[in-house]
Amino acid sequence: METISMEFYTALMSIIFIDLVLAGDNALLIGMVAKNLPSKQQKKVIIIGTLAAIFMRIIFTLLAVKLLEIDGLLFIGGVLLVYIAIKLLVTEENTDIRVSKKSFWGAAWTIMLADFLMGIDNIIAVAGAAYGNMLLVIFGLLISIPIIVWGSTIVIRIIEKFPIFIYLGAGVLAWTASKMIIQDAYVQPYLTNPLPIILFQLLLIFIVIAIGFILRNRNKTHISTN
Template sequence: MEWLSDPVFWMALMQIIAIDILLGGDNAVVIALACRHLPEEQRRRAIAGGVAGAILLRIALLFFAMQLLALPYLKLVGAALLLWIGVKLLLPEDEQAHEVRAGASFFAAIKTIIIADAVMSLDNVLAVAGAAGGNLVLVSLGVLISIPIIVWGSQLVLKLMDRYPQVVLVGGGLLGWIAGGMAVTDIAVASWIPNEAWSKHLAAAFGAALVMGTGLLLRTRASAVVD
C-alpha cells in the first residue's frame, strides 16, 4: 500500500481522471443517441447495458491495445463504422425501423452502443494505459472512474436531446468528427498525410460535415415523401 503516499501515483490518477472526463463524453453521446427513442422505463436498463459493454471492452482492450493500434487499416475500418453509425442514428424514426425499430428495440440500442464503443475505446484505453505507466491499480481505477462519468454523461445528454432535438444532429456530428480524425492517423495512410495538427482537424471537420449533411439530406427526403 506504499502507493497511497506516493505523489507520482496521485498525479497519474489525476491525469487518468482528466482523460476519463475528456474521452468518456464520446461514449456518453453514443449511448444517449442510441437510447433516445426508448421508453423511459427502458432507458436506464439500456444505459446500464451499454456502460457494462463499454467497460468490459475496455478491460479486454487493455491487454492488446498497442498491438491493435499497430495494425494497418484498423482505424480506417473503425472510422467507416463510426460514420455509418453516426448517419444511422440521425435517420428519422420511420427509416430506423428496420434496423433499430425506431429506437424502441432494447437489444438493438445496446448493439449499436457496443459497436461504437468498440471503435472509440481504443484511444481511451491507450491514453489511460500510458498515464498509468503499467500500474495495475491505476488502470483498474481508471476503468472504475469511467463508469459514473459515462452513466451521468449519457443521462445529461439524453435530457438535452429530449428538450433540444438539435442536439441529436450535434451528437451525430461528433461521431463524424472522431471518425475523420481517426482515419488520418491510421498507419496505412499516415505517411501520405502532412504530420500537422491542421490536417487531422481538417479530416475531423470533413467527417462531421459528412455525417451531419447526410443526416439532414435523408431527413429532408423522408419529410418530402411523407408530405
C-alpha cells in the first residue's frame, strides 16, 4: 500500500472511525480516575497516562499486525472482529478496574492498565484495518486517541444522540472483518472471482447489522418491561 494513495487514506479514516466508536468508555474511565486527584494534578495525570497509553497501544497493535501475518490468524481475527461488531451494537463496555487510586502514579498506572484491558477490541480492529502497514497503525492511533481523551464527552453525546454512528461503526468493523477473512492464506485459494467476494462482504455487513439491530431492540424491550 503506497503512502500517498486513496487506499491508504481510506484505511486511515477507517482506523480513526473505529477508535472513535470503540474507545469512548476508555476516555470516560480516564476522566473518572483523574477526578480522584487534586485539581492541580488532574491535567498532568491525564497527559502522562494518555501518552503512556498511546505508546502501549502502538506497541501491542504493531505486535498484533505481525501476528496477523501468520497463516490462519487473519481468518480467526476476522471472525473475532465480527463478534466485536455485534457486541458493539448489543452491549455497553464494562470494566472491573478500580478507579479509587488517589496517588499520582497510581492513577497514571490505572489509566495505562484500563486502556490496555478495555482496548483489546480496538487493537484487533485497528490491526485488521491497517492491512500490515505499520505507518497506518501509528498515524491512526496518534490522531484518534487524543481526540477521544479530550473530546470524549462530545463523541459519546454524538453517538447517544445519533445511534446511526453505532451502526456505521459496526458496518466498518464488519467490512474490515470481511477483508481480513478473504485475505487469509487458507481462504484465498477458494476465491477466484471478484463478484462472490463483494457479495460476501456486503452479506457479512448486512448480517452483523441485522443481528445487532434485533438483539439491541430485544434488550431495550426487556429493560423497559422490568
